[in-house]
Amino acid sequence: DTGVSQDPRHKITKRGQNVTFRCDPISEHNRLYWYRQTLGQGPEFLTYFQNEAQLEKSRLLSDRFSAERPKGSFSTLEIQRTEQGDSAMYLCASSSQRSGRTDTQYFGPGTRLTVL
Amino acid sequence: AQRVTQPEKLLSVFKGAPVELKCNYSYSGSPELFWYVQYSRQRLQLLLRHISRESIKGFTADLNKGETSFHLKKPFAQEEDSAMYYCALPPSGGYNKLIFGAGTRLAVHP
Numbered sequence: 001d002t003g004v005s006q007d008p009r010h011k012i013t014k015r016g017q018n019v020t021f022r023c024d025p026i027s028e029h030n031r032l033y034w035y036r037q038t039l040g041q042g043p044e045f046l047t048y049f050q051n052e053a054q055l056e057k058s059r060l061l062s063d064r065f066s067a068e069r070p071k072g073s074f075s076t077l078e079i080q081r082t083e084q085g086d087s088a089m090y091l092c093a094s095s096s097q098r099s100g101r102t103d104t105q106y107f108g109p110g111t112r113l114t115v116l
Numbered sequence: 117a118q119r120v121t122q123p124e125k126l127l128s129v130f131k132g133a134p135v136e137l138k139c140n141y142s143y144s145g146s147p148e149l150f151w152y153v154q155y156s157r158q159r160l161q162l163l164l165r166h167i168s169r170e171s172i173k174g175f176t177a178d179l180n181k182g183e184t185s186f187h188l189k190k191p192f193a194q195e196e197d198s199a200m201y202y203c204a205l206p207p208s209g210g211y212n213k214l215i216f217g218a219g220t221r222l223a224v225h226p
Contacts, residue, residue, distance in 0.1 A: 003159070004159075031212065033212075033213060040125070040218065040219075041218050041219075042120075042202045042204070042216030042217050042218050042219050043160070043202075043214075043216050044216070045213040045214065045215070048212050048213055050212075055212070056212065056213065091160065101148065101167070102148050102150075102165075102206045102212075102214075103212075104162050104165070105162070105214065106161075106162075107159045107160040107161065108159060109159050110159070
């Protein structure tokens with residue numbers, strides 16, 4: 001399968017612990033996105049990378065959240081000092097840059113985080 | 117601010133019936149709109165985008181700028197159409213993220 005992959009698929013943690021998620025995009029895609037989805041809602045944008053540069057961060061992304069894409073390939077999303085409100089599905093998507101139009105984003109299966 | 121509204125959380129129809137999933141938006145300028153679909157136990161995937169003017173799996177969607185709507189339609193629903201459907205658009209002046217509606221679950225009964 002050459003689609004977007006995410007690891008782990010499920011994570012259960014205790015409040016106050018740190019967690020890290022990984023996303024491997026489609027290999028030729030230079031853009032990578034993180035979204036968060038809570039029950040009954042659509043995905044909400046968190047952050048976006050073009051190659052290794054983080055070009056945009058949502059106000060949803062508090063100081064406890066950090067994302068990296070060190071070599072312009074895979075990305076990690078870390079949440080420090082988790083809170084129960086962080087419980088959600090974390091989705092990664094990737095795309096190939098298209099001039100003047102919105103890219104088609106290809107989504108991974110998501111990482112479901114449960115904070116106890 | 118840009119917003120996408122999907123007024124129905126659940127749409128339940130019988131096989132063979134017409135389907136219309138509603139999407140309304142607020143946007144400054146000319147929007148580019150999308151429908152994404154998530155089938156059971158599968159990942160979110162693009163169904164169609166309005167600029168392509170395509171029919172995918174029998175679904176079509178027309179952008180109505182006067183009514184600020186982008187409703188998804190299919191004349192004869194099939195059981196395999198049962199899924200979550202999300203309407204989305206990029207923010208004004210930006211191409212690099214999507215704003216999603218809350219989604220509508222379509223249930224097609226035999």
